[in-house]
Amino acid sequence: MIDEEKLIDEDQMIENEFQALLNDYLNSNHRRKVDVITRAFNMAKEAHKGARRRSGEPYIMHPLAVARIVSKEIGLGSTSISASLLHDVVEDTEYTVEDIRALFGDKIASIVDGLTKISSGMFGENVSAQAENFRKLLLTMSDDIRVILIKIADRLHNMRTLSSMSSTKQYKITGETLYIYAPLAHRLGLFAIKTELEELCFKYEHPDTYAELTRKIKETAPERNKIYENFAVPVVESLDKMNIEYEMRARVKSVYSIWNKMQKKGIDFSEVYDLFAVRIVFEMTPGIDEKKQCWDIYSAITDIYKLRPDRIRDWVSHPKANGYQALHLTVMGPDGKWIEIQIRSRRMDDIAEKGFAAHWKYKEDRIEEDNELDKWLKTIQEILSNPNPNAIDFLDTVKMNLFSSEIFVFTPKGEIKTLPQGATALDFAYSIHTRIGDHCLGAKVNHTLVPLSQKLRSGDQIEILTSQSVNPQPEWINFVTTAKARTKIEASLRRQRRRIADKGKNILEELFEQEVIDNTTFNKILHMYKAENKEDLYYMIGNNDIILPADKKAFIKIKDEPEKKDNLFVRYVKQAMSAIKKPAGEQKVKKKEGEESTEEREELNLTSILQPISKIDRKAVYNLKETNYKKNFIVPSCCNPLPGDDVFGFVTEKEELEVHKRSCQTGLKLKSSFGDRIVDVAWGDYRQYSFLASIVFTGIDRVGILSSILAKLAEDAVLNIQSVNVSSNDGIFEGVFNIHVHSAEEVNQLCAKIAKVNGVTTVHRSNL
Numbered sequence: 001m002i003d004e005e006k007l008i009d010e011d012q013m014i015e016n017e018f019q020a021l022l023n024d025y026l027n028s029n030h031r032r033k034v035d036v037i038t039r040a041f042n043m044a045k046e047a048h049k050g051a052r053r054r055s056g057e058p059y060i061m062h063p064l065a066v067a068r069i070v071s072k073e074i075g076l077g078s079t080s081i082s083a084s085l086l087h088d089v090v091e092d093t094e095y096t097v098e099d100i101r102a103l104f105g106d107k108i109a110s111i112v113d114g115l116t117k118i119s120s121g122m123f124g125e126n127v128s129a130q131a132e133n134f135r136k137l138l139l140t141m142s143d144d145i146r147v148i149l150i151k152i153a154d155r156l157h158n159m160r161t162l163s164s165m166s167s168t169k170q171y172k173i174t175g176e177t178l179y180i181y182a183p184l185a186h187r188l189g190l191f192a193i194k195t196e197l198e199e200l201c202f203k204y205e206h207p208d209t210y211a212e213l214t215r216k217i218k219e220t221a222p223e224r225n226k227i228y229e230n231f232a233v234p235v236v237e238s239l240d241k242m243n244i245e246y247e248m249r250a251r252v253k254s255v256y257s258i259w260n261k262m263q264k265k266g267i268d269f270s271e272v273y274d275l276f277a278v279r280i281v282f283e284m285t286p287g288i289d290e291k292k293q294c295w296d297i298y299s300a301i302t303d304i305y306k307l308r309p310d311r312i313r314d315w316v317s318h319p320k321a322n323g324y325q326a327l328h329l330t331v332m333g334p335d336g337k338w339i340e341i342q343i344r345s346r347r348m349d350d351i352a353e354k355g356f357a358a359h360w361k362y363k364e365d366r367i368e369e370d371n372e373l374d375k376w377l378k379t380i381q382e383i384l385s386n387p388n389p390n391a392i393d394f395l396d397t398v399k400m401n402l403f404s405s406e407i408f409v410f411t412p413k414g415e416i417k418t419l420p421q422g423a424t425a426l427d428f429a430y431s432i433h434t435r436i437g438d439h440c441l442g443a444k445v446n447h448t449l450v451p452l453s454q455k456l457r458s459g460d461q462i463e464i465l466t467s468q469s470v471n472p473q474p475e476w477i478n479f480v481t482t483a484k485a486r487t488k489i490e491a492s493l494r495r496q497r498r499r500i501a502d503k504g505k506n507i508l509e510e511l512f513e514q515e516v517i518d519n520t521t522f523n524k525i526l527h528m529y530k531a532e533n534k535e536d537l538y539y540m541i542g543n544n545d546i547i548l549p550a551d552k553k554a555f556i557k558i559k560d561e562p563e564k565k566d567n568l569f570v571r572y573v574k575q576a577m578s579a580i581k582k583p584a585g586e587q588k589v590k591k592k593e594g595e596e597s598t599e600e601r602e603e604l605n606l607t608s609i610l611q612p613i614s615k616i617d618r619k620a621v622y623n624l625k626e627t628n629y630k631k632n633f634i635v636p637s638c639c640n641p642l643p644g645d646d647v648f649g650f651v652t653e654k655e656e657l658e659v660h661k662r663s664c665q666t667g668l669k670l671k672s673s674f675g676d677r678i679v680d681v682a683w684g685d686y687r688q689y690s691f692l693a694s695i696v697f698t699g700i701d702r703v704g705i706l707s708s709i710l711a712k713l714a715e716d717a718v719l720n721i722q723s724v725n726v727s728s729n730d731g732i733f734e735g736v737f738n739i740h741v742h743s744a745e746e747v748n749q750l751c752a753k754i755a756k757v758n759g760v761t762t763v764h765r766s767n768l
Helices: 004-026 034-047 061-073 078-085 097-104 106-119 129-142 146-160 167-187 191-205 207-219 221-241 255-265 290-302 346-362 369-377 391-402 425-432 434-438 474-479 483-511 519-528 534-542 553-560 568-581 598-610 665-673 705-714 744-755
Strands: 246-252 276-282 327-332 338-345 406-410 416-420 440-445 448-450 462-466 622-624 647-651 657-661 681-683 691-700 721-729 732-741 760-766
Touching: 004 034, 004 061, 004 078, 034 078, 034 097, 061 078, 061 146, 061 191, 078 106, 078 146, 097 106, 106 146, 146 167, 146 191, 167 191, 167 665, 191 207, 191 255, 191 346, 207 221, 207 255, 221 246, 221 276, 221 290, 276 290, 276 346, 290 327, 290 338, 338 346, 416 425, 425 434, 425 440, 425 462, 425 483, 434 440, 434 483, 474 483, 483 534, 519 534, 622 657, 647 665, 647 681, 657 665, 691 744, 705 732, 705 744, 732 744, 744 760
Parallel strands: 276 338, 622 681
Antiparallel strands: 246 276, 327 338, 406 416, 440 448, 440 462, 647 657, 691 732, 691 760, 721 732
8 A cells, every 4th residue: 555645745746747847838939728738637647546657656657758758859839748648548548539529629639549549559469560550650640740759759758767667578669669769750850869769779678788888988088078179179269250159069979879880880899980079059140041150160160170071961951851950071180080070050959859840949929839740741741642551561661761861863954852872763763753653764874874773872863764665564673662662663563463364354254155153163273273362363364374275164174073082181180080989909000010000100290290389488588598409499690699699589480489689680670560479588508509600800911810810719729610711902801700609708709819910900790
């Protein structure tokens, strides 16, 4: 029982949090609608009365926290704040959407309804439940984008309080977050939220690495501060003379982004040179264009330091699709270190942190949330116009387009088109118009003829060649990356297939002289031509994959086929049943001594067929064991985990246990889409079974360096090297060892040995 004094303290805590929410709202640029927020809070407080979160705190603290994120960190108004307070009421209590509609009107009720539909089944058994969830999440945007913004806020608070969850639930939620919510927050311009989501995921998935990198960042702070101060002195002196109001500070990269870079480039923490960036945020001067102020600051800096021309990013003239604007440059600092600088106005900085909602802060009058969201929504709807019918494919297609970085290309007339990185000439054709894409014959990139699959780069000028005789082909699906192109090609192929199938149906009906073909005959025709269904059969006939006989009697004859014998499984069952019915003395079997009879062998086979597969306990920790040179788990090739790596288990459809690194991209999708099959695992001690690992090393080539490396590795150890591959070019060599080991620590020790060899410059473990 909770004592009365604690309840009084909790009531005061709830009231304080609500007052903080109102203060956040009243400090914004939205119309003053405190009454509706207060009514929503009172209803939510009453609805969740007595309910508690897993952490033990009153449940109402969660919707209050989500509402504060929505108000203060995303910048939304009273409609979104009220819906945030009520977002769990319909799902968790006896109140209905109609109750909310009666008290708060259609707009708030529809947002709560959308949030309820998304949340239901979040941890369901359906293997594609998460993909369907994501699809519903995106489709609701066509009604009201606030649904997705509140859902992101809800996920952020859940991530901030994830410590109360079991580790398997943590892996599922971090998987969903990294695969869906963090990239989506980035695409919607919510950079601060995206960064925090990634950081929290990393903290829970790799706690030891997170703690170690945090410690190293703290230890190297004095050195970074010195580099920044040496850089800043002449810059401050120059900017002060320009008579502008500004702030300049060094921003350290997030732990997650540092680790990500280490993983992608196979480097150590000490080799990450761009640990921080300098950000200059200036206040807009009335009467002076923002862009001009950005370039004025750019000029002042490049007058002092040498510019690295290949690292200029002009997001001021051409903002990213998520609204991001800034001018990026990299210069050589006084300490001989490259330093990245980001130049932004205060407005650009707010948009970078809060997304499009920050635009509202710069409206002169009190703003209406609904009108602004309508404008925002138009930037998102293209992706939803033709969703792929398969849920998992839809998830990948949308993710590929919403979350990839952009390139800028030009039409022959010089118009700019924005496409995702990796887009092809065929994607470009479909981005102009569906008809141009459907009849695309080829393309000229920078006046040179290229295939449709040619990947484009920023700055390319593309001319599309068309012909009315050309139509989409099945292989075109492999030539495109954008959702629009993929869905248009698939729609065209479906139309073509239907036309061919209709032709095939007419041919078959003409053969049977328009008679109705009975089901028995039709099924035998399907079996004869190995067609799965009617549509496939019609298509095969229409496409001339099947040449029908001249007379329908050829099909009718197959009715008189002799009856097939029972298949092996049916015979096993019949024999087993008859064995059960016969008295033991009547089962006479002639056999040699020590030899199994046919019946005994079949009984053994039957036992193995009928014996149910033992299910893996999803809630218990699964111990990864080896017994008699066999292991009770599978090591997939996507990430090749080693004992000692941060891993999780995934239960396959055959009830086998796959082990994936927590950072594995394939594993990320598994955690997001099949959360109910995620299992916590524990490494054992492996002496019999070995694991294959790959070590990559580079350095300055010299005679005998490979012998030196092998000699160093052989010290105090017997090696089991599967293969060695060494190449040399212009005095630089690169080598790869594929080697059998028993743990990740063993690989680290081998890397440390190789690093000591004279001439070796880098060495790291790599995926095979």
